[in-house]
Amino acid sequence: MRLITTTDMCQLVRHIGLDEFNARLLKNLEEDFSRWEQFHLSPRHATHYHHGVIELMPSSDDDLYAFKYVNGHPSNPQQGKLCVVAVGMLADVATGYPLMLCEMTWLTALRTASTAALGAQYLARKESHVLAIIGTGAQSEFQVSALAGVCDIHAVRYYDPDAKAMAKFANNLKGRFSQLLACKSAEEAAEGASLIVTATAAKRHNRILTRDMVSPGAHIHALGGDCPGKTELDPALLDHAKIVVEYSPQSQIEGEIQNRPEATIHAELWEIITGRRPGRESDEELTILDSVGFALEDFSALRLVNELAEETGIGQETSLIPDLKDPKNLFGALLND
Numbered sequence: 001m002r003l004i005t006t007t008d009m010c011q012l013v014r015h016i017g018l019d020e021f022n023a024r025l026l027k028n029l030e031e032d033f034s035r036w037e038q039f040h041l042s043p044r045h046a047t048h049y050h051h052g053v054i055e056l057m058p059s060s061d062d063d064l065y066a067f068k069y070v071n072g073h074p075s076n077p078q079q080g081k082l083c084v085v086a087v088g089m090l091a092d093v094a095t096g097y098p099l100m101l102c103e104m105t106w107l108t109a110l111r112t113a114s115t116a117a118l119g120a121q122y123l124a125r126k127e128s129h130v131l132a133i134i135g136t137g138a139q140s141e142f143q144v145s146a147l148a149g150v151c152d153i154h155a156v157r158y159y160d161p162d163a164k165a166m167a168k169f170a171n172n173l174k175g176r177f178s179q180l181l182a183c184k185s186a187e188e189a190a191e192g193a194s195l196i197v198t199a200t201a202a203k204r205h206n207r208i209l210t211r212d213m214v215s216p217g218a219h220i221h222a223l224g225g226d227c228p229g230k231t232e233l234d235p236a237l238l239d240h241a242k243i244v245v246e247y248s249p250q251s252q253i254e255g256e257i258q259n260r261p262e263a264t265i266h267a268e269l270w271e272i273i274t275g276r277r278p279g280r281e282s283d284e285e286l287t288i289l290d291s292v293g294f295a296l297e298d299f300s301a302l303r304l305v306n307e308l309a310e311e312t313g314i315g316q317e318t319s320l321i322p323d324l325k326d327p328k329n330l331f332g333a334l335l336n337d
């Protein structure tokens with residue numbers, strides 16, 4: 001069984017380069033969303049606490065089974081801890097044997113960003129040059145980096161009430177974009193943006209974006225609203241937008257649309273990717289990918305890491321499953337061998 005630690009993940013991404021990693025992940029995601037009907041899918045199992053959530057996210061096809069343990073604790077950063085941490089596993093369906101145990105804190109940020117890029121490919125205007133990001137925490141630079149791989153971004157406008165998070169964001173992205181524009185409010189950040197990412201963390205119904213703040217023809221990737229009672233958009237925005245979700249049974253409980261149960265969901269993302277439903281149809285329409293994070297995205301990401309570990313030799317073998325000469329002698333192997 002392969003073990004991919006946090007050290008291995010850094011080595012892997014640095015070895016192939018972030019842009020190449022993002023490109024390969026985007027390809028895996030597109031392939032897997034395109035064969036949606038071959039998957040065994042279900043909403044994640046979420047246990048809610050007053051201060052956060054812990055979730056188990058399974059998905060599988062007939063060859064590979066993946067699951068992720070992940071949390072969401074918006075007040076963790078105040079205690080010097082990450083808001084979101086995760087660990088995942090990939091297993092062989094034929095035998096049920098685990099193949100790989102993998103760090104997924106970085107991998108979640110990477111797959112969340114590549115999912116945003118996948119959505120933008122089908123929903124953003126072709127000439128989306130101005131990106132606004134609201135919330136410059138742990139996910140933010142991943143989002144900008146992946147979106148820049150699919151859109152010709154000239155300027156990045158950003159806002160966070162935390163000045164330290166703003167400075168960190170600017171420092172991490174300096175040199176990658178010629179125009180990084182620090183803004184004093186979400187409203188200022190959204191001004192003239194054709195792509196808007198909301199990546200804030202707060203366990204309440206926020207109104208980070210209202211309709212008057214959004215330019216005609218913008219595409220909003222809303223990713224911070226991902227739990228019951230945790231949303232970012234003014235519900236009135238949904239009345240004027242083409243709404244796309246990842247997986248309706250989960251999104252209706254966790255996404256922005258929990259605030260507008262009567263809103264019409266235009267499509268699930270896979271339907272747009274496979275051409276069953278149209279993506280963007282005009283330069284004027286407002287589109288929203290109401291993203292909550294879906295298990296299939298983790299499947300694609302774990303599949304990629306497994307492939308890259310094979311190619312590069314990064315990672316190590318570890319023993320978490322007994323290796324027995326006689327598979328019926330589990331007892332004897334424990335005490336005698």
Ligand code: NAD
Pocket residue numbers: 072074077083084108109112134135136137138139140159160161162165186199200201202206208222223224225226291292293294
């Ligand atoms: P984080 O705590 O590192 O960053 C969140 C940032 O939001 C902080 O810097 C905070 O100051 C800022 N913020 C809070 N209120 C704000 C406001 N009103 N305006 C602007 N900024 C504000 O969290 P993170 O790891 O970056 O995650 C961001 C969000 O994305 C979380 O809610 C997390 O649960 C969610 N998330 C979703 C997915 C998905 O697949 N949809 C995946 C990972 C994380």
